[in-house]
Amino acid sequence: MRVIETVAALEALYERKPAGASLAKVTDRLTPAQARWIAAARFCVLSTVGPEGTDASPRGDDGAVVRIADDRTLMLPDWPGNNRMDSLRNIVRDGRVSLMFLVPGATSVMRVNGRAVVSDDPELTARFAHEGKHPRSVIVVTVAEAYPQCARAVMRSGLWTRGDESGDLPSVGEMLAEATAGFDGDAYDREWPERAKTKMW
Secondary structure (H helix, E strand, O other): OOOOOOHHHHHHHOOOOOOHHHHHOOEOOOOHHHHHHHHOOOEEEEEEEEOOEEEEEEEEOOOOOOEEEEOOEEEEEEOOOOOOOHHHHHHHHOOEEEEEEEOOOOOOEEEEEEEEEEEOOHHHHHOOOEOOEOOOEEEEEEEEEEEEEOOHHHHHHOOOOOOOOOOOOOOHHHHHHHHOOOOOHHHHHHHHHHHHHHOOO
């Protein structure tokens, strides 16, 4: 396999310069239109980096996945998950983060790069109260770059237009059973729906 090892070789391979719009679209804060787009997103992917490497974590909510405090600040509640805390550990050690926001049916994607901290301030976590429950912490992101991603990737994949293709996928229980000898994947899959109901928030 031939490997590209220098930026010069990479730039020679991709002869065309970036289109004007792809450079002009980047802002150092949220514009009103970008804020409207992000406020409509109930799902995003949070990417972080730490000593062990990188991590990308799906985040979702039944309303806006983040709160917009101002044009430079986003707040993402950390609702119950698997308690691995990969993203949180990374942020505590290296605050660099990227967020990718998706809205069902929209072919464009909104991207935000910046730095984050993790806060357990009671007044802050209380702002996200849901049915009497609070997140244990909130990820507070300071925006360094914000921009929309063109629609090609979502359009090529038919992400919102090809219907449900999940029928033949292996279950999480199956994958866990393959990864760990003796793990009862059938029981995991059977119990998951009820367990999820009580641990969503």
